[in-house]
Amino acid sequence: MRDIPSSEITPEAVYLSRRAFLKSMGILTAGAGVLAACGPALVPTSTSDPSGEQPSAGATTDELGDPLNTYDEITHYNNYYEFSTDKQRVAELAEGYPTSPWEIQVGGLVHNPKTYSLDDLRKFEIEERIYRLRCVEAWSMVIPWLGFPLHKLLAEVEPKAEAKYVRFESVYDPERMPGIRQNPWYSWPYVEGLRLDEAMHELTILATGLYGKDLLPQNGAPVRLVVPWKYGFKSIKSIVKIDLVAEMPTSLWMAAAPNEYGFYANVNPEVDHPRWSQATERRIGELGRRPTLMFNGYEAEVAHLYAGMDLRVNF
Ligand code: MTE
Numbered sequence: 001m002r003d004i005p006s007s008e009i010t011p012e013a014v015y016l017s018r019r020a021f022l023k024s025m026g027i028l029t030a031g032a033g034v035l036a037a038c039g040p041a042l043v044p045t046s047t048s049d050p051s052g053e054q055p056s057a058g059a060t061t062d063e064l065g066d067p068l069n070t071y072d073e074i075t076h077y078n079n080y081y082e083f084s085t086d087k088q089r090v091a092e093l094a095e096g097y098p099t100s101p102w103e104i105q106v107g108g109l110v111h112n113p114k115t116y117s118l119d120d121l122r123k124f125e126i127e128e129r130i131y132r133l134r135c136v137e138a139w140s141m142v143i144p145w146l147g148f149p150l151h152k153l154l155a156e157v158e159p160k161a162e163a164k165y166v167r168f169e170s171v172y173d174p175e176r177m178p179g180i181r182q183n184p185w186y187s188w189p190y191v192e193g194l195r196l197d198e199a200m201h202e203l204t205i206l207a208t209g210l211y212g213k214d215l216l217p218q219n220g221a222p223v224r225l226v227v228p229w230k231y232g233f234k235s236i237k238s239i240v241k242i243d244l245v246a247e248m249p250t251s252l253w254m255a256a257a258p259n260e261y262g263f264y265a266n267v268n269p270e271v272d273h274p275r276w277s278q279a280t281e282r283r284i285g286e287l288g289r290r291p292t293l294m295f296n297g298y299e300a301e302v303a304h305l306y307a308g309m310d311l312r313v314n315f
Helices: 018-022 032-038 071-076 092-093 116-122 150-157 178-182 254-255 300-305
Strands: 027-028 104-108 114-117 127-134 140-148 165-170 190-196 206-209 224-228 238-247 280-284
Touching: 018 104, 027 300, 032 114, 071 116, 071 140, 071 165, 104 150, 116 254, 150 206
Parallel strands: 104 238, 140 280
Antiparallel strands: 027 127, 104 114, 127 140, 140 206, 165 190, 165 238, 206 224
16 A cells, blocks of 8 residues: 555364353354344444444453544544545545445355345344454554354355355445546456455454444445454455455455565564565554554464465465
């Protein structure tokens, strides 16, 4: 970016009960109160909070004790290049963007291709997941997402044996998305990819809300990916297409600058971006910088996915 300076719980976590593991990760199935707040998790909401109140989440910190960012911070400091490269203008430019009705086509190397409507997505059990989001630009936030594990959706479409990767595509709407017209050199639509085992990992979710409310357009409504151990650009917004594929997909960022943005994009304080250090980060709302954690603090859960790989080559 230019303006900076397996479906099973991992072996490491098997000693914990599933419940204790999920709790330790800040993952709590939404309780009755939260469910009530997020029951219609995909119903369109107004883009501003008329009460002006800070909505509440199931906890006030992540599993490391770091406080949640405020709703205002999370909804007014955004990367969504289809609207603008100015993080503070995305919210106003995306206001009112129509996100209902919506469809996600899921196909490619699957036995049961399916087109998901918002009603279909509402059938998945919505959980709250408090995750750190670490942008490749070296800023970060702690966000209480609502969503469900991607592996639940993938299980429904039944990937074929030849499927090795998952390719995701965002909505492409140049008429209503001024950033697409202003930045024609990018290979729109925004595309991202994961290896199938990364996509099947328990921590990988499709998010439909945050802070107990539906997602706003600036955060990728009505449904976006969240992969907490990878740089934020992997967490693709406003998804319209998911394909199971045999070859590694080329993401928009790989096409734009392959020496700067690799396919894996795992958060790694020891592998710098060619133009800046990744050793520390600026937590939005805090003064000073804090050390960046390997795999964004999710090393115990995901390091085994990369056993034997040279993370400097596979960056
Ligand atoms: N998805 C799309 N379609 N377009 C984008 O520009 N930006 C990415 C990611 N997903 C982006 C995207 C980047 S760089 C980051 S850091 C996160 O979204 C930011 O998510 P947030 O604005 O909800 O914090």
